Amino acid sequence: MQPVAVIGIGQTRIDEHWEVSLRDLAVEAVLAALHDAGWESADALYVGNMLSPLVSSQNHLGALVADWAGLKNIEAAKIEAACGSGAAAFRAGLMAVASGEATSALAVGVEKMTDKAGRDVTAALATAADADYEVEQGVSFVGLNALIMRRYMHEYGWKPADFAAFSINAHANAIHNPFARLRQKITLDDYGKAPMVATPINLLDASPVGDGAAAALIVPVDAAPRDGRPLVTVTGSAAATDTIAIHSRRQPLFLEAAHTSARQAYAQAGVGPEDIDLFELHDAFSIMTALSLEACGFAERGQGPRLGLDGAITPRGRLPVCTRGGLKARGHPVGATGMYQIVEVVQQLRGECGPTQVAEARIGLAQNIGGSGASIITHILKRD
């Protein structure tokens, strides 16, 4: 891979932004990323988004965001891979720069979810699954994840409370992230009392929706300014797919596409799981944390929850995850999430994370999942 660097990052707070439109959120993050780098524009813009046609009656976000950000006449397109859209947009920007078709590229993930009623958003999110063979049967997206979690518990003998540590860690970290949606501590007792959403997934297993945008500016390493700040480069980038429907998978409890894309990214970067200093993973539901840890080589199959129970995942542990709150507490504006992960890894590698800073973080992993594991994009970033 032609080496590229991330020289600017920007993000909005995740919230119910009633007074801010979809385009304004994206523009705020894009301009923040340019400002962070001290750049004026870029050759290309890739917008990661999933729901704008359904929630905002708006397609064509590439041109829209480029226009409203004042980036006249640049190349722009939208990239969609369900909840993996953010990282897919980042990877598109990386390929534009690595191919020499662009000398710089912005990637922005943006989602506006709270303009519609809850049941409309639930229906919109279900478009990530197989419309004809899953959704047609009446199963929602949380329902699909509940089926996976139930089977996992049955297969490996875990209780719901064994997953609580994932959510407790995410919330503890979000308190220190000014961009996070849920900046409040939760306890094991809270988890035990949380109302059920789709058994066995309770409210504290599930990430909240939200409105937000996050962006990054990508350039060839040679073009990165040497301004005294740590230089953050992308040393691994890979994407893989699995069957769209869970029922088609031979191993529904193994994230094949996470495994494949992580293996490719490790190989590109010349590192292994033991070299990773922090992991921004896709904890849309706590079961996904367990499966991600297993697929990426941090736990044996069926043993993901152990890393929560033994404290490995906290900022002082041996594999910090969700250091800025993760999807669970930072929030999950679906098409934006992958870009929040990239931005957060850059913040860690720069040493900008205050109380949840991982000591001497040098190599960070970010993994974004679309659907119930059908599209998974893995990135490895490194501080030079």
Add this chain to the structure above:
Amino acid sequence: MQPVAVIGIGQTRIDEHWEVSLRDLAVEAVLAALHDAGWESADALYVGNMLSPLVSSQNHLGALVADWAGLKNIEAAKIEAACGSGAAAFRAGLMAVASGEATSALAVGVEKMTDKAGRDVTAALATAADADYEVEQGVSFVGLNALIMRRYMHEYGWKPADFAAFSINAHANAIHNPFARLRQKITLDDYGKAPMVATPINLLDASPVGDGAAAALIVPVDAAPRDGRPLVTVTGSAAATDTIAIHSRRQPLFLEAAHTSARQAYAQAGVGPEDIDLFELHDAFSIMTALSLEACGFAERGQGPRLGLDGAITPRGRLPVCTRGGLKARGHPVGATGMYQIVEVVQQLRGECGPTQVAEARIGLAQNIGGSGASIITHILKRD
């Protein structure tokens, strides 16, 4: 640009495919492209599509199509740039290969439009425009084009009938294209009697919707088989944007993004308008044919219709356009159209076009437009 070749193409007939689903259309085109090349699979798949969330309640087409085409675990994503989605997907595939991130990439454009009632499709198409500042005023997509055509006629003194030659040529060519939707001849008299859609755009100025898919397989030139067939390479590829809303443009009658992307593609390919043997342009409405010819350097501003009136655009003329029927008569399944254009240019460069074959075609231009000119992607292909 790292040189790439198109070694396989595939397409479905454009029609009202009541009995075929969105995924089946895409799979048919993808497998046809692989079969045409004699390949089994590819590293990556980019799906160009605009309307699937709105018409088919389905997002996540990258993983869906990869899965159903049997392309297990490959990278996949959807690319959207309104009606420019097809060429944007092709360009994504090109960048994946040119960056070395993929050793081969499939691009497929697919759209299923006829499952919904006409007014729902009209509303869905309007998501290509500015939802908050154009559509909110009640203007449809054809209405926006009608405003442009009316102003153009006022400014340059043309009558509606002066645009008829564009549609007559498109229909005459479609008769010989087995994949075209409207394989019937039309006359100047038919044009004069055509019912009005949005004055001054009549039914024969407007391209029909349809269901269809078209695909291509892209590899590095070095990897292209030398099997005796003409080798088709991509020598120019560029994309540019303009304001999302027409009212924001200083020159609403000039396609700035077409001009910019064509200029960049010409420069990459080392050619000029005088070297182009055929031009698959984006005749969604006949006014767009005139504006495309002007923006790409084939006519002075305001003089596009002259190329129709003097016969330059027919297969035997000096600049054949819409040689397989164009959007007007081949049909315009919006997110698929850009890939139909690429496939048709390849067919011309291979000499596979029968009665509408352009003699000794060596360099072909394809240009795909999203929205009312906000996203425009230009490709130049060459027979070695």
